[in-house]
Amino acid sequence: MTVSAIPRARSVAERMSARAQAYDASGEFPSADFDDLRDAGLLGLMVPRRLGGLGASFAEYADVAVELGAGAGATALIFNMHASVTGALAHTPDDLVRAFGAPDSFFESRDRVLRAAADGSLYAVAMSERGVGSRLSKVATAYERTAAGFRITGSKTFVSGAGHADAYLVAARDHTADEPRVSYFLVPAGDGVRVEPTWDALGMRATGSHDLHLDTEVGRDALVGGIEGAALLLAQVMPQWLVASYAAVYVGVARAVLDHGAKHLRERGLHTLPAVRARMGRADTRVAAAALVVAEAARRVAEDPGGQETNRWVWRAKLAAGDTAAEVASSVLEAAGASATRRGHPLERLYRDARCGALQPATSDVCADWLGARAVGDDPDEAPRW
Ligand SMILES: Cc1cc2nc3c(=O)[nH]c(=O)nc-3n(C[C@H](O)[C@H](O)[C@H](O)COP(=O)(O)OP(=O)(O)OC[C@H]3O[C@@H](n4cnc5c(N)ncnc54)[C@H](O)[C@@H]3O)c2cc1C
Numbered sequence: 001m002t003v004s005a006i007p008r009a010r011s012v013a014e015r016m017s018a019r020a021q022a023y024d025a026s027g028e029f030p031s032a033d034f035d036d037l038r039d040a041g042l043l044g045l046m047v048p049r050r051l052g053g054l055g056a057s058f059a060e061y062a063d064v065a066v067e068l069g070a071g072a073g074a075t076a077l078i079f080n081m082h083a084s085v086t087g088a089l090a091h092t093p094d095d096l097v098r099a100f101g102a103p104d105s106f107f108e109s110r111d112r113v114l115r116a117a118a119d120g121s122l123y124a125v126a127m128s129e130r131g132v133g134s135r136l137s138k139v140a141t142a143y144e145r146t147a148a149g150f151r152i153t154g155s156k157t158f159v160s161g162a163g164h165a166d167a168y169l170v171a172a173r174d175h176t177a178d179e180p181r182v183s184y185f186l187v188p189a190g191d192g193v194r195v196e197p198t199w200d201a202l203g204m205r206a207t208g209s210h211d212l213h214l215d216t217e218v219g220r221d222a223l224v225g226g227i228e229g230a231a232l233l234l235a236q237v238m239p240q241w242l243v244a245s246y247a248a249v250y251v252g253v254a255r256a257v258l259d260h261g262a263k264h265l266r267e268r269g270l271h272t273l274p275a276v277r278a279r280m281g282r283a284d285t286r287v288a289a290a291a292l293v294v295a296e297a298a299r300r301v302a303e304d305p306g307g308q309e310t311n312r313w314v315w316r317a318k319l320a321a322g323d324t325a326a327e328v329a330s331s332v333l334e335a336a337g338a339s340a341t342r343r344g345h346p347l348e349r350l351y352r353d354a355r356c357g358a359l360q361p362a363t364s365d366v367c368a369d370w371l372g373a374r375a376v377g378d379d380p381d382e383a384p385r386w
Helices: 005-026 031-039 058-071 073-091 094-100 104-118 231-237 240-267 274-303 308-336 346-355 364-375
Strands: 123-126 142-145 149-159 167-173 182-188 193-196 210-219
Touching (some): 005 058, 005 346, 031 073, 058 240, 073 104, 073 240, 073 346, 149 167, 182 210, 240 308
């Protein structure tokens, strides 16, 4: 890219930060944030330049996501879902997709989807289901072939940005297959796609991660990659968009904790207390360490996507960022005292938002197990992760 994306992201993030409290309180979709992101051309961040986008690498995405996460975590998470869809489409090499058997028509529809993002369309991800979480191999949402394309029926949950996206990346299974055959479809919003407002959660409240009910028919070009059954394989060989892209958002959230913490401590005159300073010193070091792990993972993804060592760093990044955000938010809140727990205080919101990092897939426990298996010389992918 794109020397220009970081300053643009920083400037939008400043405005997002000023609105974060109000969106958290109302739980509304952060429309003004997305107006700004759209105006700054950031919905085209991952879109190749030949299609009107900024052509960012994964490493550049991570830098932008840290900035946005520091501004407003919930907005950065919705943006992350959009970047996952556009980034995975833009970065999967043509040769690889061809080797999987994708028809020529796929490239045309892929370019159409990406060009629309550069023009301001927003995409969301509808993978998780109640009782299943994000385990792709267990999704119950069904698809069947029809004369014109595919019929998709089922229900999703935790769909960030639901009701405000132009299309949803939906994971669905072919129930007639013996092995789990799970495919991705890009399903346009509209008839047959209904949002049920169910999101009233502890943190990341402005993501509006509501339930989505699907009973709709889509054309053949909605099948992502042009081939059926690719979802599980992609999750294993290129885990970055499923595992590590959130990590950068939570590094941003952790950075915001440090900034708002320092401000509060100085305002209250607590910043000279040795115990308080020690908490801030530890928090500062932990955030810097997590940021470095995320940056190293992102650099490796950009240079050697899907490589064994790259994937190891990807899992490390998610674990480091998820745990660091939650632990730093908890410690800094304690240093700041009870007045920072009042509704409306930034540290109160950040404490709740930061708690979500370890819960998003792959959860911290799953990351630790994957990394532990690798550390003792076992194959971490032997146990099914998805
Ligand atoms: C703020 C927020 C936004 C989200 N946005 C989206 C979105 O836009 N789209 C979307 O599809 N989903 C989204 N999700 C959902 C998310 O992707 C997960 O699917 C969901 O958080 C998992 O659900 P769960 O925690 O109920 O269940 P589970 O994943 O089942 O986790 C429950 C417990 O089981 C453990 N566990 C899970 N899998 C394994 C395993 N393989 N091996 C060992 N232990 C395991 C976990 O560590 C955890 O302790 C969002 C979630 C949050 C919190």
